[in-house]
Amino acid sequence: MDFIDNQHKYLINLINRIHLAIEQLDTREIVETLLDMNAYAEVHFTEEEELMRRYGYPGLEAHIQLHQGFIRQAEIFLNELEAAPLAITSEVSRYLMEWLVKHIQKADFQYGRFIEEQAD
Ligand SMILES: [Fe+2]
Secondary structure (H helix, E strand, O other): HHHHHHHHHHHHHHHHHHHHHHOOHHHHHHHHHHHHHHHHHHHHHHHHHHHHHHHHHHHOOHHHHHHHHHHHHHHHOOOHHHHHHOOOOOOHHHHHHHHHHHHHHHHHHHHHHHHHHHHH
């Protein structure tokens, strides 16, 4: 599923931009990129969930919970950023990146394999 891979790459790219903005203490860029990332993640997650639904993936509900957890955490970061712009550290971008990479390697890999089996 190339389009999913491309969306993952784009998300990773956005998180790298957040990381750079944090290092440069560029509050405006951090907020804008976090908002972009959240909006894009929602679109991407919805597409993944539709794909899983279409193929009757049994792990759909659990996967939706994972996606919602990520969106919630990104919103918490945004709120913290509004409250204390300079308190944001690269822990934030590290968290986002680690979550995403782990999610791709485990949860996304699992549903991808399921769909491939159905398609055979
Ligand atoms: Fe996913």
